[in-house]
Each structure stands twice: as structure tokens, then as C-alpha cells.
Amino acid sequence: xxxxxxxxxxxxxxxxxxxxxxxxxxxxxxxxxxxxxxxxxxxxxxxxxxxxxxxxxxxxxxxxxxxxxxxxxxxxxxxxxxxxxxxxxxxxxxxxxxxxxxxxxxxxxxxxxxxxxxxxxxxxxxxxxxxxxxxxxxxxxxxxxxxxxxxxxxxxxxxxxxxxxxxxxxxxxxxxxxxxxxxxxxxxxxxxxxxxxxxxxxxxxxxxxxxxxxxxxxxxxxxxxxxxxxxxxxxxxxxxxxxxxxxxxxxxxxxxxxxxxxxxxxxxxxxxxxxxxxxxxxxxxxxxxxxxxxxxxxxxxxxxxxxxxxxxxxxxxxxxxxxxxxxxxxxxxxxxxxxxxxxxxxxxxxxxxxxxxxxxxxxxxxxxxxxxxxxxxxxxxxxxx
Amino acid sequence: xxxxxxxxxxxxxxxxxxxxxxxxxxxxxxxxxxxxxxxxxxxxxxxxxxxxxxxxxxxxxxxxxxxxxxxxxxxxxxxxxxxxxxxxxxxxxxxxxxxxxxxxxxxxxxxxxxxxxxxxxxxxxxxxxxxxxxxxxxxxxxxxxxxxxxxxxxxxxxxxxxxxxxxxxxxxxxxxxxxxxxxxxxxxxxxxxxxxxx
Numbered sequence: 093x094x095x096x097x098x099x100x101x102x103x104x105x106x107x108x109x110x111x112x113x114x115x116x117x118x119x120x121x122x123x124x125x126x127x128x129x130x131x132x133x134x135x136x137x138x139x140x141x142x143x144x145x146x147x148x149x150x151x152x153x154x155x156x157x158x159x160x161x162x163x164x165x166x167x168x169x170x171x172x173x174x175x176x177x178x179x180x181x182x183x184x185x186x187x188x189x190x191x192x193x194x195x196x197x198x199x200x201x202x203x204x205x206x207x208x209x210x211x212x213x214x215x216x217x218x219x220x221x222x223x224x225x226x227x228x229x230x231x232x233x234x235x236x237x238x239x240x241x242x243x244x245x246x247x248x249x250x251x252x253x254x255x256x257x258x259x260x261x262x263x264x265x266x267x268x269x270x271x272x273x274x275x276x277x278x279x280x281x282x283x284x285x286x287x288x289x290x291x292x293x294x295x296x297x298x299x300x301x302x303x304x305x306x307x308x309x310x311x312x313x314x315x316x317x318x319x320x321x322x323x324x325x326x327x328x329x330x331x332x333x334x335x336x337x338x339x340x341x342x343x344x345x346x347x348x349x350x351x352x353x354x355x356x357x358x359x360x361x362x363x364x365x366x367x368x369x370x371x372x373x374x375x376x377x378x379x380x381x382x383x384x385x386x387x388x389x390x391x392x393x394x395x396x397x398x399x400x401x402x403x404x405x406x407x408x409x410x411x412x413x414x415x416x417x418x419x420x421x422x423x424x425x426x427x428x429x430x431x432x433x434x435x436x437x438x439x440x441x442x443x444x445x446x447x448x449x450x451x452x453x454x455x456x457x458x459x460x461x462x463x464x465x466x467x468x469x470x471x472x473x474x475x476x477x
Numbered sequence: 478x479x480x481x482x483x484x485x486x487x488x489x490x491x492x493x494x495x496x497x498x499x500x501x502x503x504x505x506x507x508x509x510x511x512x513x514x515x516x517x518x519x520x521x522x523x524x525x526x527x528x529x530x531x532x533x534x535x536x537x538x539x540x541x542x543x544x545x546x547x548x549x550x551x552x553x554x555x556x557x558x559x560x561x562x563x564x565x566x567x568x569x570x571x572x573x574x575x576x577x578x579x580x581x582x583x584x585x586x587x588x589x590x591x592x593x594x595x596x597x598x599x600x601x602x603x604x605x606x607x608x609x610x611x612x613x614x615x616x617x618x619x620x621x622x623x624x625x626x627x628x629x630x631x632x633x634x635x636x637x638x639x640x641x642x643x644x645x646x647x648x649x650x651x652x653x654x655x656x657x658x659x660x661x662x663x664x665x666x667x668x669x670x671x672x673x674x675x
Contacts, residue, residue: 105505106497106501106511272540276540277512278510278511278512278537383540386536390539462540
């Protein structure tokens, strides 16, 4: 299925990452959004509030982020594609309902334009400090998908991808931008609508009476029906059986929670989205994501000029983590270097997957700006020794 | 080639739009790489407004500008704050009626333009930013004038299009004439004391 041409702003633009994310959401088919606007994500919904009514959509400004993160799920169960947009403090408030979206398998997108934390932190300055929260922030065991763009162009392209993955796996997808990305203006090429693949909802074809809302398909993902179509659907955060009814016992818990994790785990290979350069024969590979991947490349160029064999691996999809790829890579290199705009988050996962086969050198940064490439260069040199 | 530039002035002078126009010209009409950033903090409210642009033939990796090749200043405060950051031998373009130079400008290629006055002559003070884009094109060659002209057309409301194109041409023409005379340079710091010492 292709994007609706009425919503696609085909052409070459010079816009910031926030604007590009909004255009991506519209191209992906989102007509509804709710939020409690917060810097540095405000421009996304500001634009959406102006653009969505042109195509029969709507933005609702809610009383807070808790309400925003639940009303978008109502929009989805009412048959729409919907999303919310926030930054650190709001993301924290949304955690309860990210768990609900995972538990009820509601295909929905959460955009987090990360700023310096904890708490109110640095509203107008960047960080990548919410990466672990994106994966583990809600209670209980569940899986999500998290994408990390590194240009306004990717803010457009990957927002579409985020919506498509949410539909394919029926999971909440975390779109992890940062302040630098959101407010950075670059060229963004928006293709014609017929070149944009949009994944439709996995709507059931079964008639009412023969449909069980949580009957897993071959890929463990159930089909969906919407409220008001004649199906009996019961959407609950309680542990439920295949009919969707609360089933408060260990056997139902085992079946449901295992499947919520397994539907992503089984697809892990397909969900590996990385960009690599010169990793064959490299002594050191710099692993990074988001804005940091661009800054790191400057350090990599300098290291190569000094004769060090350095490769790069950029995580476009951070969660699920490309476990197998890292495990194999760790066998071949002296060191993996990971700069990130936090005091060491995704590097923990990198260490786990490297499992002592090579050195893992984190380059932490508390945020507020991007790394000085010299810090990353120093880590590369240390890794090559 | 990679050129870093910063435009700074008062809030309301159109600093952000001017930078956006230049970035759009380079990225969309010259098919080069251009990355624009602007300050969003409390310092961006009220007094000083500033935006930065990197134009390059290669992908831009590091997004921020700390040592610009070109600085355009339209207020004294902006001059005082940003002039020391310009690379030695870089361009300093000033709104000459609003900026008083001092030894901070030493070693820079300085070109002045009475942009506010020229804008008033055209009938609207608000087009001084677009005059500055024309002036920058002529003096520095950082972005091609035809590309910027197109970007001006696309970036302003239809009813102000002609006025803005006139403003762009005015700045371009003024710059071309001034270029023949060469830059003003400040060599001897004793003759031009720091503003704070005056």
C-alpha cells in the first residue's frame, strides 16, 4: 500500500528534523496525534496541528503526557494511526502507558526528542539519555522497537518506518531523536506518494463471532479489529487469554508475556538496521547512533589519516540490539568504541554482546552539546593499542 | 570545500530567515550539503539572535559552528560576542550604522553596509536581512547569487516577493561595488580602542 498523495509534501525542502518527523508521520498515514507540547519536540506537533486538519485529521492538546499517551491508543483502537511526541520529562510520565501499549499490542509511535536530563535538565540542549528508558522504562517484561535517526532526512524516512514496524509487529515503536537532530535544518527530499510504502493495519478478515483478538498468527502477531465494527473486543492491561479476557494465572501470564517478547526476538535478524563502513579487517570499530554517529565519523577520518584501521557501525535500529552481529564482530577486532550522549547506556548492551572477546571502550558524555571528536579519537587510539 | 558562517543581530531583524535562505539556496538550488543550527536557549530570547550555517561539498558531520569563516553582524552586542570567534583572515560583514568596530576585528576582512538605511529607502526596514544575503553573496561568494535569489522568492510571502528581490539585488550590487575597493582592515589596535575603554 502506498501513501495518500494528499498528505505527502513531495519535493525538496530545507527543514528541520522536527518538521521532517511531522511530514513522515503524515506520509505514514497518521491523521491523529495527542500530546502535551514540550521543548525540543514542540515543533513536530505545532506543524501537525496545522497540517492534519487539511486532510481530515486532528491534534489534541491534552492535560498532560499521561493522558496523551493513553488517548493515542484510543485513537488506534478506533481505527486510526496515531502518535505522540515528547521529551525526557514527558517520556517519564508516559512509561505506564508504553507498558499498556506493549501489553495490549497497540500499534502506536512514541517520538522522544531527547534533551539533557535527569528531570527538567536542559530543555534546549541535546542528549541521548533516554535510550535505556525507551527499552526498559515500563514495568514488567515486554519488547519494543527503537529507531535512531541521524539527519532530518532520516527523521522523515524513519518516522514512516516506525509506523510501518508498529503495524507489522503490533508494538509501541520508540522514535529516538535528540534536540540537535530536531532543531537542525538540512535538505529533506520527500518522494512522490507512490514511492512511499505504507503498511496497513493487520485487520482481521474473520466475521464477528469467529474472531479471537489475541489469537497469534504464524509470526506470533495477532490480527486486529477496531471498536464499533461488530466484533467483541476487550482491551485490557490485565493478563489476558486469546479472547482478550482477563486470565489471572501463571499459565496465561507465561503464554502472553513469552509471546510479547518472542514476536520481536524471532524477527531480530530482520530488524537489524545498521550502516557499516570498512569493518572488514578493522582493528577498531566505532559503534554509535543518532547525531553522535556523525560526530564520530570526524574522529574516524582523523584516525584513518593516522594509519589506524577503523570501521564504523551505525545503529539505525537500537532496540532490538543487533546481538549476533556484535558477537561476530567482537571476535574479529581489538576494540569496540561507543560514544553516546549519556554516561554509558547502550554500551552496557555492547559489552554484554561482546562478552569479553574484545575491549569495549565507552565514551560517555553528560549531554548539553555533542562530543568533541578529539575525545572519540583518543578512545580509538586506546582501542588500537 | 567547507564554509562556516554565522549571522547574528537583534531579535526581529530576520537573522534566522536570512540564514535559512542561504541554506536553502545551497542545499536545494546548488545541491550542496548545508546544515543550519540556531540557538534556542534563554539567550535567544529578546536581545541577541544568532543562526549558523555550514555549507560543504561533502556531508556535514559536526553540526555546530565555533570558528566561522564568515560572520555577519547587525548589532553591537552580536559583534562583541561573536567577532572574536571568526577565523583569522575571515570575513566580517557589518551593518555599519549599528556596529562600531574595535580591535576584535583585527586581522579580518571587513565590509560594511548601511543595510537598515538601504532597506528604508526601499520602503520597508524589515528587508535588511535580505539585503544582507545579497551583500554576503557578492562579498564572499559562499553561495551563488542565482540560487539565493530563487531561495528568497520561495521564502517570503507572495505580496512581499518583489520588494525582497529588490532588496536582494540592492545588497548584491552594493557588495559588488564595495568589493572593487577592497576590505577595510584594522591593523593598529591603539587607534581603535575596545568599546569598553571608550
